[in-house]
Amino acid sequence: MPSPLLLETHNLTKTYPGIEPVTAVDHISFSVREGEFLSIVGESGSGKSTLMNLLGLLDSPTEGQLNYHGQDISHWSEGERSLFRNQEIGFIFQAHMLLPEFNALENVLMPPRIGRSLGPETVERAKHLLTRIGLEKRMHHMPGELSGGQNQRVAIARALINNPRIVFADEPTGALDHKTSRDVYELMREINQENNVTFIIVTHEQGFAKKTDRTITLLDGRMISDQVTHPTP
Amino acid sequence: MTLAPELFIAIRYTLANMKQSLMIAFAVGLGVAIIIFIPSVNLSFFGYFLEKTVENSAHIKVTRELETMERNIQALTRHLTSGSPENDDPHIIFSDQTLTRKRNIKAYRQLMKQIRGVTGVLEVSPYINEQIIVSHGSQIRGGSIQGIVPEMEKNIRQLEEDIAVGNIDNMGSSDVFIGWRLADELGVRLGNRIQLVTSEGRKSYKVAGLINTGIYQKDLDTIYISLKSAQQLLNMSNEITGINIRLQDIYAAPKISDVIHQTFHLKTRNWMEDNEVILDQIGMFRVIIAFISFLIVFAAASSITSVLIMVVASKSKEIGILKAMGLPPGSIMRLFVFQAICLSILGATAGVFGGMGLIELYNATPYSKAESFLGIGRQPVEINLEYTYYAIIYAMLSSFLASLFPAWHASRLDPVKAINS
Numbered sequence: 283m284p285s286p287l288l289l290e291t292h293n294l295t296k297t298y299p300g301i302e303p304v305t306a307v308d309h310i311s312f313s314v315r316e317g318e319f320l321s322i323v324g325e326s327g328s329g330k331s332t333l334m335n336l337l338g339l340l341d342s343p344t345e346g347q348l349n350y351h352g353q354d355i356s357h358w359s360e361g362e363r364s365l366f367r368n369q370e371i372g373f374i375f376q377a378h379m380l381l382p383e384f385n386a387l388e389n390v391l392m393p394p395r396i397g398r399s400l401g402p403e404t405v406e407r408a409k410h411l412l413t414r415i416g417l418e419k420r421m422h423h424m425p426g427e428l429s430g431g432q433n434q435r436v437a438i439a440r441a442l443i444n445n446p447r448i449v450f451a452d453e454p455t456g457a458l459d460h461k462t463s464r465d466v467y468e469l470m471r472e473i474n475q476e477n478n479v480t481f482i483i484v485t486h487e488q489g490f491a492k493k494t495d496r497t498i499t500l501l502d503g504r505m506i507s508d509q510v511t512h513p514t515p
Numbered sequence: 516m517t518l519a520p521e522l523f524i525a526i527r528y529t530l531a532n533m534k535q536s537l538m539i540a541f542a543v544g545l546g547v548a549i550i551i552f553i554p555s556v557n558l559s560f561f562g563y564f565l566e567k568t569v570e571n572s573a574h575i576k577v578t579r580e581l582e583t584m585e586r587n588i589q590a591l592t593r594h595l596t597s598g599s600p601e602n603d604d605p606h607i608i609f610s611d612q613t614l615t616r617k618r619n620i621k622a623y624r625q626l627m628k629q630i631r632g633v634t635g636v637l638e639v640s641p642y643i644n645e646q647i648i649v650s651h652g653s654q655i656r657g658g659s660i661q662g663i664v665p666e667m668e669k670n671i672r673q674l675e676e677d678i679a680v681g682n683i684d685n686m687g688s689s690d691v692f693i694g695w696r697l698a699d700e701l702g703v704r705l706g707n708r709i710q711l712v713t714s715e716g717r718k719s720y721k722v723a724g725l726i727n728t729g730i731y732q733k734d735l736d737t738i739y740i741s742l743k744s745a746q747q748l749l750n751m752s753n754e755i756t757g758i759n760i761r762l763q764d765i766y767a768a769p770k771i772s773d774v775i776h777q778t779f780h781l782k783t784r785n786w787m788e789d790n791e792v793i794l795d796q797i798g799m800f801r802v803i804i805a806f807i808s809f810l811i812v813f814a815a816a817s818s819i820t821s822v823l824i825m826v827v828a829s830k831s832k833e834i835g836i837l838k839a840m841g842l843p844p845g846s847i848m849r850l851f852v853f854q855a856i857c858l859s860i861l862g863a864t865a866g867v868f869g870g871m872g873l874i875e876l877y878n879a880t881p882y883s884k885a886e887s888f889l890g891i892g893r894q895p896v897e898i899n900l901e902y903t904y905y906a907i908i909y910a911m912l913s914s915f916l917a918s919l920f921p922a923w924h925a926s927r928l929d930p931v932k933a934i935n936s
Contacts, residue, residue, distance in 0.1 A: 340839060340930045361843055368841020375934065379836045381524075383531035395520045396842045440840075 285315040288351065288447060288480055289337060295345035296332050296503075306332040308503035309346065316447070317478040319471065319512075321491040324500035330484045331452055333500065337482060338371055338450045339363040368397045372441025372479075374470075376453035380425040380433055380440070386412060387421040390439045397444060404443065411439040415469055431462035438469055442479070449473075451483040455490060467493060521846045524837070525853035528826070529861070535822060540861035542818045543910050546811040547866020550906035552873040554804050555899040561797045568790055570673050571728065573640075573759030574768050575785045577630065577775060579620050619754040626779065627758055633778070635771045638670035638761040643745040645756065648712040649693075649738065651701040658697060660711065660738045662745025662755075671759045680705060681724020683739065690723035692739040698725055700735070711738070715750040804902075808909060815862070816913035819855050823921035827851065827928075834925050835933025844926035851925050855918030856911060863907045870906075874898055 296307040306329045314320060322330045335341040336348065339355065348356040355366065367373075372393075380389045390408040394400045412421050415435040417428075425433050434454065441449050451470065455463035467490065474481050483494060491497045495512040498505060518526070529536045620626060627639045643662035648655060665683045668674050674683060679695055686692065691709065693701075703709055708719050726737050746752055760775075762768060768785035776783050787794060827834070834847060842850075878895045 335931050338839070340934075364838070364841045364843035366841075367839060373836075373839045375836075379832065379934065381833055381836065383524075383527045392520075392837075393840045395523065396837070396840050396846075398520070 285317050286351075287313055288316045288318075289314040290349040290352075291337070291346065292349075293346040294333070294336055294343050294348060294356075296329075296336055296341065297344045306503050307336060307343070310500075310503075310505045311346075312498060312505065312508055314448075314480060314482065316480055317474065318496060319474045319481045319483075319494050320496045320498065321483045321485055321494040322498045322500065323485060323488065323491045326486065327502075328500040329503035330486075330500050332503075334450050334452055334482065334484045338373060338448075339367055365397075368393055369444060370447050372444070372446040372449040374434070374437050374441050374449060374451035374454045376456040380436055382425050385422045385424050386417060386428065386432075386436045389425070389436055390443050393440060393444045399444075408439065408443055411442060412436070415439055429462075431458055431465065434458060434462070434466055435469065438466065438473075442473060442477075445477075446479065448480045448482060451481060453485055454483060455485070455487070463490070519849075520842065521850040522853050525850050525857055528830075528850075528854050529857040532826075535826075536858055536861060539815075539819055539822055539858045540865055542815040543812070543859055543862025543914065544865030544869055546808070546815040547863050547906045547910050548869030548873060549811055550804075550808040550909070551867065551870030551898060551903050552877075553807070554801075554902040555870070555874055556877060556896050557800060557804075558797070558899050558902070559896040561793065561800070565790060565793060565797075567729070568793075569765055569786050571677065572786060572789070573671050574762040574765055575760040575772050575775065575783055576757050577620075577760065577779075578757040578782045578784075619751060619756060620758070620781075621754050623753075623755045623758065630758060630760065630775060630779065633771060633774055635763050635767050636760055637763050638667075640664060640667035640671045640759045640761075641742060641755040641757075642668070642759055643742060643749065643751065643754075643756045645713070645745075645749055647738075647748075649697065649701065650710045650712060651703045651707065654701045656697060656700055657736060658693070658711075658738045659736045660691075660740050660745055660748070662740050662742040662749075664742050665739075668759065671761045677726050677728045679725045679727035683724060686723055686739070686741055687721075688741060688744050689720055690741075691720040692724035692726055693722055694734040694737045695725045695727050696731070696734040697736060697738070698722065711740075711748060713749055715748065718748055720744075808906070812906075812909050812913045815910070816917035819858060819914050819917040820921060823851055823855060823918055824924070826854070827921045827925040831925075831928055831933040831936045834928050835930040835936070838928070838930035839934065847928075848922040848926035851922035852915060852918045855914040855922075859911045859914030862914075863910045866906065866910065867903060870903070871898055 290313040292311050293309040294307055294311070295305065295309050297303050297305045308329070310333060322333060324330045332341065336343050339358070343356055346356070347354055350366075350370075355362075358366065380386075381392065384392065387408055390412060391400060391404065394404040409418075409421065412418060415438065417432060417435060417439075420428055420432060425436070428436065434457075438454075441451075449470070454470070455466050458466060470481055470483075471493075473479055481494075483490070485491055492511065496508070496510045499507040499509070623641050627641060630636060631639050641664065643660070645660055647658050647660050649658040650656075665674065665686060678692065681692060683692060691711070693703075693709070698704070701709065703722050705722055705725065707722050709722060710717050710719055720740070724739075726734060726739065728734055728737070740748070742755070746754065762771060765786065768787050772783040772785045775781060837847065838844075874896050
């Protein structure tokens, strides 16, 4: 029995106004099931990051519909979007994007703090996550005191702390060396398989994309292929 | 208890950028310190001056009301047109002596008893105040005698504080206490005799004490004499020129003055009327201080606006991340408002201590002889709590207002653009 539908897009479009309007995402329709490990690939400027921002409710579509568990969420208010991002979504960016004034543990605890669900249990969970990614001795280090790979792992732990249904990763290994990239990939894969968390990964690395279960390819804002390489059980 | 995320982040931002925070806190603190220091010094001066004035004089003086000039003119006109050589109209004033008589209060003991019964009146004391001539040898000066009952007058004002030499309680019927400047001008010493000259005659008195009020004119012309001696000197048996009154609440003076005037048809003059100029000056000074304070804190608040604009610009990426993690725009706005308030608390705290330090420094600075001589500035300056509260509230309010635009701007940042900035 296939996993339930998580996300659906219907003709999702984003056009930036101007003298010559630019359509970054052009009538894209696809669906994502729970637990998928999916990559979005394409050349620079193909619209993959814009698509991720639309799916992650960081941006609003100019046209089309975005459904979450069958509910249209494309016209939600800013408050509803914020709550949704906090409770249901985790973000991993190319540069780790940790807050430099806070140590690793505090960075990981920021989403539950924002969601006002910070408590002894979440602190324990954050410590457990940091231990799991091999940073048990670096919890109280500031981002400036950690390596790029360590920071990216902290960012992964931060994305997972609120038990999100979906994690969006925008070029998560783009700034890392080969070995660290592999470690980060393996970590995301483990979490995907163990916790059934859906990963939507934007990447321009074909090698990375090949390791995902499904690859959506964009060109000039249009979806040109949707290829399943390893079917999600 | 867990801090609200906005407050937690704001405190961390403030502490993490300590150098920047301290610079802003310094600007705010300087404003607060000045707002505390200047009014404290000046209002202490005014307050001390006023206290000295109020404590050293009656809260209300009651005298007999003179007939109005208009009434006198009407009476005079009637008199002239009737051609009567006799002065049968008691309202006509023919001479200075008549004028004096008109001003005297008779049967004053009964009147004092009645005034003492007015609500709010604490003590009453009779007095005679007349201008006379004082002579000693070849020296002649003008003077103002104050016939008093020392034990009653002491209930009205701090009489002993005016006495530099001698014991006023032992003032005999042929003793006088005179201003030290008057004694200096006349060249008299303690124990010498002086002549007091009036239209009723002259009489010799022994200088039993010296007065030093710290007020130039008073020290130059005041002569204390017992009420009974004054009555004899001025031929005013069982008459006085006025009654001094002490009140429970000095600020009730205008109201009680009105009551006494309406009830007893006597002329009253209260301490607030006597010190109208200084009270006006204090009021004006408060306005000026408020304006200067506004400018100082406005300048400090402007620095908060500038710095927060820079902070928002430099932290736009982090604002984007916080938004991506679900921090709503309202919370982003509160974050920067809280940061401004944190800075204003730091600044206000530094300012309060700075202001207190300035006051301590001021108090530690020795007063000049001239200041001490005039009786001004002998009291140490105390921190003015009213202005301290104002300064703190004003600094925080200004910082709050100063943060609104940058905070609003931060809350409006597009997270996608902010993250990619």
